[in-house]
Amino acid sequence: MGKKVFVLLLLAFGFLPAGLKVSFADQEFTFIVAQDAWVNESNPDENYGNNTYLSVKDRSGLAEAYLRFSDADLGLLKGLQLTSATLFLNQYQYNYSAGDQIQLHKVVSDWNEGEITWNTKPLYETVILSSANLAEGNNMWREWQGFENCVNSWVNGQNYGLVLENNLDGQGDELFARFYSSESLTQDVRPFLRVTAAPEPVSCLLFLVGGASFAAVRKLRKK
Numbered sequence: 001m002g003k004k005v006f007v008l009l010l011l012a013f014g015f016l017p018a019g020l021k022v023s024f025a026d027q028e029f030t031f032i033v034a035q036d037a038w039v040n041e042s043n044p045d046e047n048y049g050n051n052t053y054l055s056v057k058d059r060s061g062l063a064e065a066y067l068r069f070s071d072a073d074l075g076l077l078k079g080l081q082l083t084s085a086t087l088f089l090n091q092y093q094y095n096y097s098a099g100d101q102i103q104l105h106k107v108v109s110d111w112n113e114g115e116i117t118w119n120t121k122p123l124y125e126t127v128i129l130s131s132a133n134l135a136e137g138n139n140m141w142r143e144w145q146g147f148e149n150c151v152n153s154w155v156n157g158q159n160y161g162l163v164l165e166n167n168l169d170g171q172g173d174e175l176f177a178r179f180y181s182s183e184s185l186t187q188d189v190r191p192f193l194r195v196t197a198a199p200e201p202v203s204c205l206l207f208l209v210g211g212a213s214f215a216a217v218r219k220l221r222k223k
Contacts, residue, residue: 026083026196033182033191034070035161037113038063039121049113052183054089054191056102058166058175065179066107066116068161069154069193077155080197082148087130087162090189092138093178100166100175101131104144106153107160124163134177139189142179151195 037049042061054065067087087104106129109122116122130144150162166175180189 026198027080029076029195029197031069031073031193031195033067033193034073035068035113036066036181036183036191037116038065039116039118041118044118047115047117049116050183052181052185053092053178054164054181056164056166056175056177056179058100058168060174062165062167064121064167065164066111066113066121066161067164067191068107068111068113069159071154071159074151074155074159077151077195077197082152082195082197084145084194084196085148085151086194087144087147087191088194089142089164089179089191091134091140091142091177091179092189093176094134094138095174095176096134099133101133102142102164102166102175102177103128104130104132104147105163105165106147106150107163108158110160122160122163129162134175148195151193 035049036054037047038051038054038056040046040048040055040057040061040063048055054067055063056065057063105124105127107122107124111120111122129147129150132142132144134142144164179191180186182190184190
């Protein structure tokens with residue numbers, strides 16, 4: 001049921017004065033990354049799950065960064081209509097050429113941060129979920145947007161997380177970027193996922209029922 005229908009019904013019950021605008025705010029959720037690690041082609045058997053940073057490189061030893069969010073946390077989204085999903089990482093080192101981007105992909109096989117290496121890294125889809133440009137400046141937040149369908153698939157199926165890569169894109173100088181990881185001693189720079197969802201129908205319905213009941217009681221008292 002749309003917002004306008006709710007408002008019209010409330011008006012019919014006499015709860016809202018004509019002309020009063022009503023809006024139902026989106027719900028917003030923030031999830032801190034549960035697991036993250038990066039892998040390095042130059043050291044294919046090395047695990048970097050305990051590093052305080054995540055690296056991405058596009059040559060002279062490729063590097064990819066993997067992130068995963070808690071199934072228990074994502075369960076809060078069950079049954080909701082997701083309207084946006086944005087991944088935030090704090091960049092603190094960089095080298096890049098104009099036009100360099102880091103791509104986001106959906107991971108489709110299992111891994112954990114304490115064991116993952118270049119030689120054991122999971123599979124991921126070739127489809128690019130989102131891309132973000134690098135820019136000058138340290139302690140800068142980078143955003144990957146628009147992959148709510150992926151998040152929804154985690155909520156209703158398997159969740160293996162995400163990977164960031166820029167493997168041999170051929171753009172000018174070497175791309176090299178480091179981002180703070182979940183192991184950073186500074187909590188405010190750790191990676192996180194922000195998801196918005198449409199207003200919960202049950203909440204709107206309770207508001208409607210409550211408003212109608214109030215209006216009915218008010219009318220009876222006037223008689």
